[in-house]
Amino acid sequence: MTYEGKHPKLNEVIRNIEKVIIGKRDIAELSVVALLAGGHVLLEDVPGVGKTMMVRALAKSISADFKRIQFTPDLLPSDVTGVSIYNPREQEFFFRPGPIMGNIVLADEINRTSPKTQSALLEGMEEASVTIDGVTRVLEQPFFVMATQNPIEYEGTYSLPEAQLDRFLLKMRMGYPNIYEEMEVLHRARLASPLESLEPVMSLVELRSLQQESRAVIVDDTIKHYIVEMTQTTRHHRSVYLGASPRGSIALMKASQSYALLCDRDYVLPDDVQYLAPFVLSHRLILKSEAKYEGITAEQVVAEIINNIPVPVKRAVNE
């Protein structure tokens, strides 16, 4: 939708991902956006569309520590955070870090585990630190969680509470590839997995500096006003029971900044806000039950709000 070039370094990462995942450039871009903004991503889709592959490709493109947690109903919080073990020879406890202690963490099927274990992960996501045996351990930055959940199965699942959904910067769906993309998938599957041949194109240092850069992207007051107007409208919308919080506004702004950087721009456009709003806001809204019965989805509400709020075309503030 935009007609400008991408940031060269980030573009390399995205191209790397594209080597593995076909036809999902937007998802790759959004993942990078979340990574730059220091947020986390919830991928919601059926199994087999390449969620895990996508995260692994991203992790491999950046020379970062990649960890994976497969959530099961019997998983314990210590399985996530790590545990202190008594070493008889040394006669003392030593800490064995859990899978959360990585730079890029894939939390697969997060809704399959108990709320207790979910909380362990979500606390780490929010506070960038975990407390084990009374000791608070700070997680290494960058810390990026990509969680997936399966919307089909309800048996034996613990759906995430609304308050915890708020922790994710973006929530998105992969969706199926179209017919040509899927043919291309088949074509590539005959050969060795391309994932193995991926080389890292970005160092952690470079990533950190890009994160810094994204925070410096200019957000004019007119745009801030536009963002706030959008989140505030969700709070008064007739179909919405609970609207987006100020954290939602912050998330929308940060995501927009990162997206602007991805587009190699040092200022945010209303276009960025409009593009990201569905991914940032939809999972933060709780619809009224009557709206749900009518078949209204949170995405529709956000789309309606985007269409109705006037885009600022003049400077809001007089210097």
Next chain:
Amino acid sequence: MIQRNSLLDILLKVVLYGYGTLLIWEWLQPVNQLTDTDNMGVFIVFVCLSLLSYFLQVHWVVRIMILVGYIILSIQYLYSQFSLFDLAWIGELISDMKMNITRMVEADWMLLTNSFRTLLFFILIWLISYLIHYWVAVRRNLFLFFLLTIVFLAVLDTFTPYDADGPIIRVVIIGFAVLGLLAFFRLFEQEKLSVSIRGLRNWLMPLTIMVLFSGTIGFAAPKLKPQWPDPVPFITSYSNKSTGDSNKAGSKRVGYGENDSQLGGSISDDHAVVFYADAPTRHYWKVENKYYYTGKGWTRLDYPGELTEYDNDRDMVNLTGTELPGMKLQELKTTVKMEQFYNHVPYPTPSILKRVSAEGADQYIFNDSTNLLTAQSNSWGRLKLTDYEVNYYLTTFDRNYLKKVTSANDVPKDIIGIYTQLPRNLPERIRNLALEITSDQDNWYDKAKAIENYFDGPKFVYDKQDIPYPEEQQDYVDQFLFETLRGYCDNFSTAMVVLLRSLDIPTRWAKGYSDGVATIKNGESVYMITNNNAHSWVEVYFPEVGWVPFEPTKGFNNTNQFYDASLNTNSNANDHDTAVTTQEKKEATQSDKKTLPEIDKPNQSTSSKLDGVYWKNVLQNTAIGLAGVTIFVFLLYQSRRKWLPYVFITRYKGKNGTDTFTSAYHVLLKQLNRAGVPRPEGQTLREYAVYVDRVYHMANNNMQQMTKEYERIIYRGDQENQAWRQYQELWENLIKETTS
């Protein structure tokens, strides 16, 4: 809350519509007084009806049906000779409209019938009430109309006899009260307060006190006398002077339809031929009469409805072999070939017209009051004749018969009323002079002759140069009789009319052409009439005989020698002492140039009536002018999409900087909106730019390029942007594209 608001709304509208009706009523009031518009109630009811329909929010189809029905029924009621149930009136109405529309297209405003004028007036009132509705329903504000009403009343008060003291006070006081109430409603609406009786009372008390207080102060306070002289004569004299100098003499006097309301000033020769006529004898050619003397000149007055229609090439009258009292008729025929074309048809005088024939003409319209003759064709409307033939009875009058008239006893009342009109402030010495000149005469004929001879005396000089305009407070005739004693035909003829009228002898002012010069054209002997022959003279009414012409202008008695025996050539030498002999001689010549026997049948009679007609014309002209200006402005506004961009192109040329870029971009957005490519509110500029470039097939993606730069200014806050130079051409190309 909602209910209160709607109650508030209704209250507000009642106040506004009520005041709107009052304002329109104040507009209609002077029309009633200044013109001969009657039945004002019909129009007031129409105003109320139309505003009521707006107030009740009647569907527009129903509204139009009601109002059109009301208009048609009113016209039927006021004008139709048929009853409502006799459907013949519909046909009558339709044919009447057809005829009037043709006349309107021809710009023959004077020939429009009263029913059509009424229709036009209805339409005007409809427009005004729509405007009121617009101001009330959309703008919620009547201030503009309030202001216009005051200006309108002030102008009328200054320029017309209408006394607007009362109306102005009424409009101002009620206007202030309404504006105060409006402020109250607006305040409450803004603050979302509910309207309570107490709140209203608390507001109304100080408002009433303030309005009353300021009204009283304004009314009672001492006022300065007018700081400027009355602007009306100044403006008219100014415009007359400016045109008078550039115009040639003849055309100034003979360009009919031009006004004679400001006589005076020099005239120069103009030898342009107006027409050739193969008349068998010499006589004057008449175009029209005027009879309202203002103290500065003559005002054209018409009585619509006193038009007589005659068919082309048919006898209007046949008097062959008829004896009329006091006059002799001589049947003659003349062919006229016009060289300059006018709407009017000059005809021989003094005469009774028998028949007029011209190719292409279907009817002739003779105005019984102004004696103006015009030609019409069924398909073309009013015609400017090129060649025509007139059969007429040239009249000579029996001097002894005329001498029998010594008083106005046998003269119809309305003739006396109109043709003895004089300005109220006419100096008394004019009447004294008239009495002095005619002291020895007892009958009207001799009195007229005595005045003619008075002008023939050595005191008076015929001159077309260096003739002044009267001073501001000075009477035109008074200036000529007592100060300058120099002038041309207008001075002499006007002075004679005024002198005779001061003796209560009904007299009117006639204008047209004198007899012209005999010449040979295409081997035929004809009279050549040029602009120099433009002339004015005097006609006096004699009971039973009608209007008899007299010639006061010095030097013009020579023309008579061709009529009758050359009795008259030495009359210049006469002076006052030998009045009797001179009179004898002149009488002989005068007896040949006689008159029209038509008897005028003007309406009622009073001079205030004539005032009304005059101001009606002024109002009409003003209304037409205003309507023209309004239409022009409206069209200009409507077509702004076409021309406005070019204004902006020049405006932004050679400029630079952020502000220029921003405002140019906004102008472009507005222009695109006007051009039918609007941007939905939720659409970003970028998406819109793509759409615009696609709509206008912009090969360079002008809009996208500009938008990208514009985004830097507003979303990035670039203050020192100097990119306008670079984008100016793209901008110009695109905005030009939008005008097509």
